[in-house]
Amino acid sequence: MLKNYFKIAIAVLKRRRFFTFISLFGISFTLTILMVGTAFLDKVISPDYPDYKRARSLYVTTMELKNSKEGWLNRSDVSFYFLDHYVSTLKNVEMMAISSNARTSNAYVNNQKIVIEYKYTNADYWKVLEYAFSEGKPYTQQQIDNAEQVAVISEQTKKEYFGDAPTVVGKYISADNINYRVIGVVGNVAKTLLSFAGDLYLPYTIAKDDYNKPGLMGGFNAVLLAKSKADVPKLKKEFDQMMKKVPLPDKEFDEVYCHADYFFTSMTRRIAGDGKNTGMSVVVGLLSIFVFLFLLLPTINLVNINITRILERSSEIGVRKAFGASSKTLVYQFIVENLILTFLGGVIGLCLSVLVIYWYNDIEPIENVYLKLNFTVLFYSFIACLFFGLLSGVYPAWRMSKLNVVKALKAQ
């Protein structure tokens, strides 16, 4: 029976080529956007270089101080003091990667300005995160304690600053009028990973400002690595209990919020949340509404085209009913036919997505963010195809299956 449906579906596609073009264009274009969008989301959300230990990690990114009576608040990154004084005492933390937010400095090489983004880190930063060193090595705790002016640079910075030099370890790089000795070179990090992307990584002890100034708010964030995946909830609980004991910095505020979040939650909290809310439902809700609306327009278009196309086949519907097809069987047939159309559009969409992603990676609109179609992306695209096919096929199929046989036969 499926073979028969397939034959009919292909014949119908060949029959009205303009309708077929409009249908396939709508489906493939929509799916291309969805697939590229999914590839981008996958890049942002899934564990990616150098942050591969997400299953064991919690992220501390935001401190919020609130005056609930007057309804105002202060929100910023957390202080080094807070991380060092409170968080480092937690029993379930195996290691803590601390890094400052990125600061910028201009360097001039051959009369060309290079903008260098630098950040300060601790020694464990290099253990928690799996940076790939193409040469040299990270700075040690000893070098941090000695406040040595050493630096780890990115491949991109190496190329921009030193040109085609085969090795740069031991050479000096200047930022903010300070010369740092390069001790290691690491692979570039995608710009979307704000906490980890940088051109120059420096020991926190050589920061110009007082990094250990008492207070809760500052310019740092941290990745807390639990001993095992199973310990992550315990660590989260321990962190929350610790927060209850953290004293308020002054009388202006009566509430303090800071969380050790899972990676995605840490993102949603930054985008749409606050101290009390993760922002997850807002972000997921908005994304879902966007996808739904984005799918709705081509779906309505496809529903209309499908109704017109199926109406043209009312004689066939009449004949099928006369010879024993029930309404249910006809609904099934039209849905299968529509799924064939959708999957054909899906295959074209997949090919278009490969081209778009190739073009995107070539022009690299966001630094070091390279997209790829992986199994996750293909899986979600498959789901989108299925959803799209069902959404645009069910209503016309149901409507047509209810067609009166005599009227359907007379319609020819």
Place this chain on the structure above:
Amino acid sequence: MIRLQNIEKVYRTDTVETLAINGINLQIAKGEFLSIMGPSGCGKSTLLNIMGLLDEPSKGSININDQDVSKFSDQRLAKFRNEKLGFIFQSYHLINDLHVLDNVELPLLYRSSSAKERRQLATAALEKVGLSNRLKHFPTQLSGGQRQRVAIARAIVGNPQIILADEPTGNLDSGMGNEIMEILINLNRNEGTTIVMVTHDENMANKTHRLVRLFDGSQVQ
């Protein structure tokens, strides 16, 4: 085999009520070849559609094989039509996108038969109507008479007890019409199939066992 009791069919619009069939009582025996005649619009096709369970009467009951089919669900009606009834239409109603063989196989798609079995039965049905050399042709590549023969093959492929033919020779010249009529007579004679045929052609009607005449929705003969 078929018993129609006090069948009425009324078509209603917002302002007008049209009585298409008015109190028809009819019994058709197993193996009978019956023709229905009457002027255009007298309700012949409506009556045939009601007999074929394609349309519902406004009043009255239909019994086929001693079963009151008026109360069947959509699912059960579909199964009944598939197993017991075969249809031949004036304008053939073949699916132009499918080969002749696929067209003939269509009723078997709604049964639990294998693809091989379907192919064998469809080929045999086409042999019966003399079209075994046109299996892979499309309907548009055939003449009117050949198309109607394909439609007959489709009607008989599932071995139904009853064939309902709505002006099967209406679109054909007399030569072709006679050929089609010959096939139907043979079916009735050799296979014992009950046939009900609507026709405008007195000559064709005279070849059947019994003639029923309608006028303005009522039976006059």
